[in-house]
Amino acid sequence: MLYFDLASPYAYLAVSRVASVLGRMPQLEPVLLGAIFKWRGSGSWSATSIRELRIAEIEARAKHYGLPPIVWPAAWPANALPAMRAATWAKAQGRTEEFAQAVYRAEFTRGADVSDVAVLARCAGQVGLDGSRLAAAIQCPAIKEQLRQATTAAWQGGVRGVPTLIVAETVFYGDDQLELAAAGRAP
Numbered sequence: 477m478l479y480f481d482l483a484s485p486y487a488y489l490a491v492s493r494v495a496s497v498l499g500r501m502p503q504l505e506p507v508l509l510g511a512i513f514k515w516r517g518s519g520s521w522s523a524t525s526i527r528e529l530r531i532a533e534i535e536a537r538a539k540h541y542g543l544p545p546i547v548w549p550a551a552w553p554a555n556a557l558p559a560m561r562a563a564t565w566a567k568a569q570g571r572t573e574e575f576a577q578a579v580y581r582a583e584f585t586r587g588a589d590v591s592d593v594a595v596l597a598r599c600a601g602q603v604g605l606d607g608s609r610l611a612a613a614i615q616c617p618a619i620k621e622q623l624r625q626a627t628t629a630a631w632q633g634g635v636r637g638v639p640t641l642i643v644a645e646t647v648f649y650g651d652d653q654l655e656l657a658a659a660g661r662a663p
Contacts, residue, residue, distance in 0.1 A: 478502045479630050479640045480576060481509035482563060482590050483556035485534045485546065488580040490639035490651040491573075493541055497654040502641065504572045506563035507627040509556070509638050515631055522553050537651065538584075547587040554591040561614035562596045564623045566605060574603035 478494055480487040495501040513519050521530050535546045559579060566575035578599035582588035588595045593614070597607035613619055630640070634647045641648040641657050648657045656663055 477505050477642050479505045479507045479635050479638050479642075480563075481507060481556055481638045482559040482576065482579050482583065483553045484509060484638045485584060486651045487639040488584045489534070489537055489541060489543070490641070490654060491576055491580060492543055493651075494641070494654055497658050499658070501573055502643075504567075504576055505626055505630065506560050506567060506572065506576075506623065507630045507635065507638065508560050508623060511624075511627045512631060512635065512637060516636055520553060544585045546584050549583055549587045549589050551589055551591075552583075554589050556590055558593055558614050559590040559596055561619050561623055562600065562610055564619050564626070565610065565613040565616075566600065566603075568619070568622070569605060571603055571605055575599060575605065578602045 478490065480491055491504065509520075521527065531548070538544070538546050563572060563575060563579070566572050579590055579596065582595055582599055583590050590596065593611050596614075597610045599607075600610050601607035633642065634640075635642075635649075637649055639649075639651055641654065643657050646657070646662055648654070648663055653663055
């Protein structure tokens with residue numbers, strides 16, 4: 477299982493290449509990284525003095541992996557709560573991978589704001605979901621609860637950030653750990 481949050485550029489790198497590295501697409505599990513930060517007692521590097529260093533690192537990794545150049549949204553990181561509820565809604569319809577890929581492309585190759593419900597609705601429509609239902613779906617108590625439960629279960633299962641891939645009970649944290657997972661080596 478690969479845990480992701482749509483605001484995470486490292487998760488974008490992992491989701492974009494995990495199938496080619498592992499030879500199959502693992503189940504994708506949307507989780508709320510903000511809640512994990514809170515439980516962890518630390519926040520995102522995006523609000524620290526190493527922000528520019530990490531941005532350059534992510535851009536270099538994308539190039540190394542053969543992905544399109546990163547286009548950073550103007551307000552990155554955005555409040556990803558609407559996006560993560562939308563990903564949970566897409567999961568309920570069996571479209572997690574397609575939706576996540578569409579949102580990541582919009583966000584990190586075109587600079588779209590994933591806190592904008594209209595952006596999310598367009599992404600939903602691109603992958604065969606009814607984008608006109610997205611705004612109501614992300615306010616649905618059941619969707620909110622599913623995201624809370626998934627995030628809590630991830631934390632209890634050892635997820636301390638995203639992307640996290642769990643293979644046969646081994647936790648691989650970071651997009652740069654996919655090759656270790658494919659080789660069956662512990663991090």
